[in-house]
């Protein structure tokens with residue numbers, strides 16, 4: 407896979423291949439008439455004779471008599487064609503280009519392919535698909551030949567607006583891929599300290615970013631009881647990462663982004679059994695999505711202050727582990743009976759929510775977490791569930807979801823669900839003794855730690871954070887879900 411994809415303007419070295427976009431069940435688009443003549447009419451003939459070449463993501467390659475390479479990229483039928491289809495097709499394309507070892511191509515969009523979008527958005531979505539499709543996690547492969555091969559793919563488009571969009575999309579994909587790389591990094595490497603060091607490294611890239619790590623005795627003095635308890639049984643000590651973007655002009659608004667960063671979730675003493683533990687390195691994906699957005703923040707230049715909080719811990723087993731029946735007291739006065747040490751995410755998120763509410767004067771808080779297996783049962787892999795009782799924030803999130811293609815579906819947060827979380831021996835418990843509405847229980851629990859007056863949204867990304875099979879433009883593994891959603895949100899946040 408190419409290590410980098412660069413937009414190339416017209417006038418640079420000629421491309422090795424031209425890519426045409428084609429809808430299933432249609433004739434070669436009239437926009438390609440000149441090209442078709444240059445190729446002796448073979449493009450139109452090919453499309454006629456091979457009806458499958460319009461299938462979504464299908465790439466049909468042919469060389470004309472001058473050994474010019476033509477690639478017809480299928481967009482699927484014109485009816486359901488949308489941004490998801492374009493991203494998917496672009497994901498397939500980048501893998502074909504890699505197979506053909508092409509490093510300079512020109513994509514020639516037809517008016518039909520661009521119709522549902524503006525030109526800038528067409529370029530952006532194409533860039534996202536190409537960038538996401540090129541992700542390849544080889545950090546732990548020993549294949550030296552591959553490691554030595556550094557390649558750049560130059561992508562030409564015929565207009566400046568398209569190229570601007572392409573550059574934008576590629577940047578967003580790069581941020582998501584950064585989150586994916588960290589998410590895929592195994593738990594014996596990606597410890598809380600490793601994530602903290604990574605946040606510090608990010609902060610060094612811009613004078614407007616500031617990073618503080620709360621650890622050791624600071625956890626006690628700040629009363630971050632969730633982190634202290636959940637992280638206690640691991641040799642990899644817990645910490646709260648605080649990474650702040652300060653805009654050039656004094657900000658009036660503050661947006662807080664919280665990401666669950668459990669570097670490994672064994673379940674603790676309520677141990678995960680029957681191999682359900684495998685894959686729990688992805689329990690840090692919420693935090694990595696937030697870091698991904700912070701990776702892009704200096705380019706996005708939001709006018710508000712943005713504070714990223716990553717409560718990072720490893721949920722482990724040892725003789726000093728926290729236990730079911732323990733009761734914790736949070737600094738907002740709420741006591742929590744631990745009924746299940748595997749419902750650890752909400753305990754560390756509660757720390758971050760209280761910290762944000764009491765110390766950061768937030769205008770809004772958004773948390774992302776791989777919180778419950780139940781959300782996978784409810785919504786599967788294509789949509790994250792979210793809870794938000796504030797109209798304005800809801801509208802902002804839904805339009806960011808629409809634009810980024812990272813889908814959200816709203817779930818209910820009724821008083822009855824909050825009631826479910828009341829415990830006999832403490833104010834609340836971290837998991838009710840009934841199996842009802844697990845994902846909602848998580849949200850209901852968290853609501854006890856946010857000031858009512860602060861607009862807040864909780865996004866459960868357990869289903870969307872990683873895939874177990876290829877699903878273009880994603881390959882099996884982490885998706886970086888949330889990074890592009892948050893980038894879109896930051897762009898539009900005034």
Ligand code: BES
Pocket residue numbers: 671689746748749750751776777778779780836837844868869
């Ligand atoms: N990290 C898990 C949630 C999860 C499960 C993510 C499967 C991805 C795939 C979380 O900490 C957890 O264990 N949740 C429990 C909650 C229960 C104990 C209330 C769950 O979902 O079963």
Ligand code: ZN
Pocket residue numbers: 671673747748749750751
């Ligand atoms: Zn758990």
Ligand code: ZN
Pocket residue numbers: 668671689748750751776777
């Ligand atoms: Zn977890």
